[in-house]
Amino acid sequence: MRFIFRPPAGDAAGLLTLPWHEPLEEWKDDRLLEMPHRGISRHVVRFVEADGHIFALKEINERLARREYRLLGQLESMGMPAVAVLGIAVERGQHQGLELDAILVTRFLDFSMSYRYLFSNRYASFPEGKLVDAMVELLVRLHLAGLLWGDCSLSNTLFRPDAGSIEAYLVDAETAELHPTLTDGQRDYDIRYAAERVGGELLDLQAGGLLPEHVDPIGIAMELPQRYHALWDELTREEPIDPGDQRYQVTKRVERLNELGFDVDELELVTAEDGARLRVRTKVGVSGHHRAKLFALTGLDVTEGQARRLLNDVVSYRGHLERKEGRAIPETVAAHRWRAEIFDKVLGLVPEELAGRLAPAEIFHEVLEHRWFLSEAAGRGVRTTTAARSYVENVLPGLPDTLTPAATAQTDSGVDPLGDDGAA
């Protein structure tokens, strides 16, 4: 066997002792995990825990494995929301006279969920519009980067809660092609294909009785292209600029793009006889302002939406401290104190067996939401720690588990057997 990988891979050394010379389907090993809520796939896909990390293994033809390995690596360097690839195993020897296929190893996307899991769980009440928006944003980002996906579907996307919203990640790049730029025709192909697949996948869920009543598969499928075009237009349109109002217009446009989660790479003002026009080039990678700021201030590494939420809480805590202590407090000091006195204290109330339900920052976000509900109900402000205790007692135990080292350490199967509905 030969294992080709992208550094750093020091955390994956334990993988080398897996039974690579056997067909993946037949592997028996304590480190293998059941993943009941994964998407539907043609290939054998299994999950394994090694040295505290979870990896996804997909058995696939060597040529395709090498392609997908290379593409996922390129997407990662561009900062695209996609699963991170670790490596490929090739030359695994023969089984019953036939060469074994290669195995592509990707890093399991922590706290991620498949659409089937989303719809069949608590997230059933999640506005499905946000799911479509997340997918559309992913597709637009990939297209801006020149990636023709060729197989955009709910099954090939992973979802992750993001402070009341949801993030979508590409999980399957088998058919994808990277070009310098895409033509309208290429983009159109991807959009149409996506709409068809999404409609079909939702109809399947509906037929299996797994879709909440109010969700309309055809309506969603038809909305997808509209939402795509609206976002694409916002990001790429050229607009006439009024010279007297230029600064305001440029600021407005940049702000709007930031709001949509995109950063501006370059602005271009083109003057012609019929007036000036503003052209914008957006950065394709995921916007990371808030993420980077929160990390620098507190050492917490979270998603962009979570970071925005947590930073707001840091600001309000700073205000609270300044009022209480009657002096100005620097942002860095306030952030450190917030981390120790608020964030860590709240997370400290979460018992170990519930820690795998949601990412820590997502739990914190939910506690803040819960505090708001409790305060409304009580007609007065409720303390964060009070809200946290109530959340841990009344809400968190009702949430489904996700596949994380924290969760799997608790129980053997780790997760409830949802998703085994025969549709896979």
Ligand SMILES: Nc1ncnc2c1ncn2[C@@H]1O[C@H](COP(=O)(O)OP(=O)(O)OP(=O)(O)O)[C@@H](O)[C@H]1O
């Ligand atoms: N790194 C990962 N993290 C989390 N889940 C993953 C990961 N890799 C794969 N999965 C899960 O496994 C499922 C199947 O993976 P994938 O789509 O790559 O397989 P496939 O057989 O190539 O699919 P297709 O039938 O579309 O060709 C995904 O839908 C996803 O739910």
Ligand SMILES: [Mg+2]
């Ligand atoms: Mg797939």
